Amino acid sequence: MTGATGPIAGRTSQRVRPPAVAGTFYPGSADALRAALRRAFADAVHPGEGDRVPEALIVPHAGYVYSGPVAASAYARIIPARSTIRRVVLLGPSHRSAVRGLAVSSADAFSTPLGVVPIDAAYRNAVLALPGVGVDDRAHADEHSLEVQLPFLQTVLDEFTLLPLSVGDATVDEVAAVLEALWGGPETLVVVSTDLSHYHHYDDALRLDARTAAAVVAREPGAVDDRDACGAYPLRGLLQVASEHGLTVEQLDLRNSGDTAGDHHRVVGYGAFAVC
Numbered sequence: 001m002t003g004a005t006g007p008i009a010g011r012t013s014q015r016v017r018p019p020a021v022a023g024t025f026y027p028g029s030a031d032a033l034r035a036a037l038r039r040a041f042a043d044a045v046h047p048g049e050g051d052r053v054p055e056a057l058i059v060p061h062a063g064y065v066y067s068g069p070v071a072a073s074a075y076a077r078i079i080p081a082r083s084t085i086r087r088v089v090l091l092g093p094s095h096r097s098a099v100r101g102l103a104v105s106s107a108d109a110f111s112t113p114l115g116v117v118p119i120d121a122a123y124r125n126a127v128l129a130l131p132g133v134g135v136d137d138r139a140h141a142d143e144h145s146l147e148v149q150l151p152f153l154q155t156v157l158d159e160f161t162l163l164p165l166s167v168g169d170a171t172v173d174e175v176a177a178v179l180e181a182l183w184g185g186p187e188t189l190v191v192v193s194t195d196l197s198h199y200h201h202y203d204d205a206l207r208l209d210a211r212t213a214a215a216v217v218a219r220e221p222g223a224v225d226d227r228d229a230c231g232a233y234p235l236r237g238l239l240q241v242a243s244e245h246g247l248t249v250e251q252l253d254l255r256n257s258g259d260t261a262g263d264h265h266r267v268v269g270y271g272a273f274a275v276c
Helices: 030-042 064-081 123-125 149-156 172-182 202-217 231-242
Strands: 056-058 089-094 102-104 109-112 115-118 134-135 162-167 188-193 198-199 249-256 267-275
Touching: 030 064, 030 149, 056 109, 056 231, 064 123, 064 149, 064 249, 064 267, 089 149, 089 172, 089 231, 102 123, 102 172, 109 149, 115 149, 115 162, 123 162, 123 172, 149 188, 162 172, 172 188, 172 231, 188 231, 198 202, 202 231, 202 249, 202 267
Parallel strands: 056 188, 089 162, 089 188, 102 134
Antiparallel strands: 056 267, 102 162, 109 115, 198 267, 249 267
16 A cells, blocks of 8 residues: 555645546536436435434445435435434445555545535544555545445535545455444444446346345345455445344345346346445
């Protein structure tokens, strides 16, 4: 990893990580982005009366026209806690940069067309003391799995700080140790960003994703293969923590690109889950 592996030194000016996939994965203007988010929530599965606010979410990260409604099915569950949740720990796979372990960004904030989200410096310094965690801005520069979650969070929450973690070849125990160190009370939300199966025929994807979803609900990290989910590494860590602490995992939505905006020949699977 590049950069320091200890606490970030003090700076006189703020460093902001600009949006990398605005205009591709989601609209680049604030007005168009808000409209896309409204469409996603309109097509989402909405919570029922009495549903609990989750402590963690599992959400997809494709372009909004493909996975937006599925992601919205998860984010709709935290709307009742919009003023309670003040910190988000966000983990997603590193698609474009090789990472050993987990990488934080040295930036002070991440921005989207909807505004700037400050990085939680205290949480960042806390995880930098753990094995397998370091600073690597390359892993964050062009990564979409984290960025696409931010407009959803900016829509359903009031003010919050963010700790984004790009996860590469990390062990289950390394991810679980980070989550254990950061897991807070109702003020903290954990979000794991992952898509499911990739580029199978629609019927095959239905079968594969149903099997993966069953493993997620059963909190069985060993039953989630690398090919079952592109975010398998952070997902397995979350499932281990959920299992060890007796948390429940609820399936909220399960679709694929053939159900939203794609054909049925080569689809990508999307699931939304709540950890309560």
